[in-house]
Amino acid sequence: GENVEQHPSTLSVQEGDSAVIKCTYSDSASNYFPWYKQELGKRPQLIIDIRSNVGEKKDQRIAVTLNKTAKHFSLHITETQPEDSAVYFCAGSWGATNKLIFGTGTLLAVQP
Amino acid sequence: DVKVTQSSRYLVKRTGEKVFLECVQDMDHENMFWYRQDPGLGLRLIYFSYDVKMKEKGDIPEGYSVSREKKERFSLILESASTNQTSMYLCASSPRGSGDEQYFGPGTRLTVT
Numbered sequence: 001g002e003n004v005e006q007h008p009s010t011l012s013v014q015e016g017d018s019a020v021i022k023c024t025y026s027d028s029a030s031n032y033f034p035w036y037k038q039e040l041g042k043r044p045q046l047i048i049d050i051r052s053n054v055g056e057k058k059d060q061r062i063a064v065t066l067n068k069t070a071k072h073f074s075l076h077i078t079e080t081q082p083e084d085s086a087v088y089f090c091a092g093s094w095g096a097t098n099k100l101i102f103g104t105g106t107l108l109a110v111q112p
Numbered sequence: 113d114v115k116v117t118q119s120s121r122y123l124v125k126r127t128g129e130k131v132f133l134e135c136v137q138d139m140d141h142e143n144m145f146w147y148r149q150d151p152g153l154g155l156r157l158i159y160f161s162y163d164v165k166m167k168e169k170g171d172i173p174e175g176y177s178v179s180r181e182k183k184e185r186f187s188l189i190l191e192s193a194s195t196n197q198t199s200m201y202l203c204a205s206s207p208r209g210s211g212d213e214q215y216f217g218p219g220t221r222l223t224v225t
Contacts, residue, residue, distance in 0.1 A: 042218075043218050044202070089154060096209070097160070097210065098209065098210050099170070100157070103154055105154045105155075
């Protein structure tokens with residue numbers, strides 16, 4: 001069945017450094033890969049997404065890359081700031097229902 | 113602005129009680145979802161609905177049922193609450209198509225004693 005694995009589970013970086021979170025998926029039919037950010041005590045919110053026909057997408061300090069051959073995708077955050085501290089979830093979508101399978105999450109801590 | 117609301121932020125119930133969690137969205141979305149969030153396990157899909165009175169099981173449906181009588185409202189039902197159902201429950205909604213953003217509610221922290 002569909003599965004998404006996410007690493008690392010925790011990540012600590014110094015302010016201004018880059019952070020990279022990686023996810024792998026099991027089903028090559030997956031066609032949509034969103035990333036959600038959940039700040040402490042708040043609801044998850046979409047920060048960036050990528051579709052299977054695109055290799056890379058950027059939005060200011062965040063970018064997502066997709067390697068369909070290897071079945072993995074990554075979130076890159078540059079010039080990290082304390083407000084980037086949160087739990088980040090990757091996800092994959094299969095078929096036409098918009099059902100998502102989420103990774104287990106990465107707790108990112110940006111040390112000032 | 114999309115708004116997804118859940119009936120309670122915190123709920124304490126006793127083992128064996130029937131529990132109802134309500135979710136309402138105001139954006140006329142076709143899809144609605146119920147997730148359970150536990151530390152180290154991420155967000156796991158319990159059930160989803162793609163239309164009124166339509167539902168499909170997610171990854172962990174055991175011990176849960178759902179109801180969608182109106183498009184804007186999706187209810188999660190714990191028929192007989194157990195301690196292992198203590199968790200954070202998140203509702204979400206999205207338009208019908210694949211690849212559309214899911215909008216989450218604020219969550220209900222359920223404790224079963």
